[in-house]
Amino acid sequence: MRGRDEESGEYLGPSRSAQRREALDVLELAKQLVELDPGRLAKLPLGEHLLPFIAQARRIGSHIARKRETAFLAKQLRREDEEALDELRDALDAGGEAARLDTALLHRAEGWRERLLGEDGAPALSALLDEFPGADSQRLRQLVRNALAERKAGKPPRAFRELYREIRALLDAVPPSDETGEGA
Known part of the structure; x- marks a missing residue:
């Protein structure tokens, strides 16, 4: 057989x-x-x-x-x-581990963006630069200024989106095991 x-x-x-x-x-x-x-x-x-x-x-x-x-x-x-x-x-899988990690990263990036554009923008920018020493501080400051000006003038959120992309790129550069949930 x-x-x-x-x-x-x-x-x-x-x-x-x-x-x-x-x-x-x-x-x-x-x-x-x-x-x-x-x-x-x-x-x-x-x-x-x-x-x-x-x-x-x-x-x-x-x-x-x-x-x-x-x-x-x-x-x-x-x-x-x-x-x-x-x-x-x-x-x-929409409920899979990879999707959960991606969603967590998205929320973390949005949290950083809201902190940067909030009333405590300067301390939040310092904290972001402390956590990511390789970040382009001049570019981030410029994007924060432009996003705030866009919001004030009621213009389309171009810098707002670009700021998110910059933050997301910083978060993506850090391996998931090094990330902590303390940033946002």
Whole structure:
């Protein structure tokens, strides 16, 4: 008998049903990847060799051909190790650890921005520069001034958004293990 241990009679490896379930899970993952917008796709921990397969599946308009190309993408994904697939699933999961960390980082950056634009702007800027010594202090001061002027004049929030991007870049440069929740 094929797939059985001669001595104990137990089956070796996963059953055919288990293999099929795993293959269907990977197919669902492939469908999610094809449907993602390019900005979110760029943030995922994907191998560079998989991107052309995803792009090809997106280009196809015919339903059946797209389904076939998605199945081919799933075949390529099954060649990846299980850890990489779990990491990818976690990054896609809205309630996953990666999403929670990203949301926490977003809130932390918004907190810093509000502190900088609040009444205690100067001490908040000093605290930000103390926490991130490599930050461009002149650029941050200029963005804070411009954002406050925009807010006062009722102009579109260009500097307000740019200030957020600068703070977010500072937070992204720090590894997650070094971050503390004390900043915001």
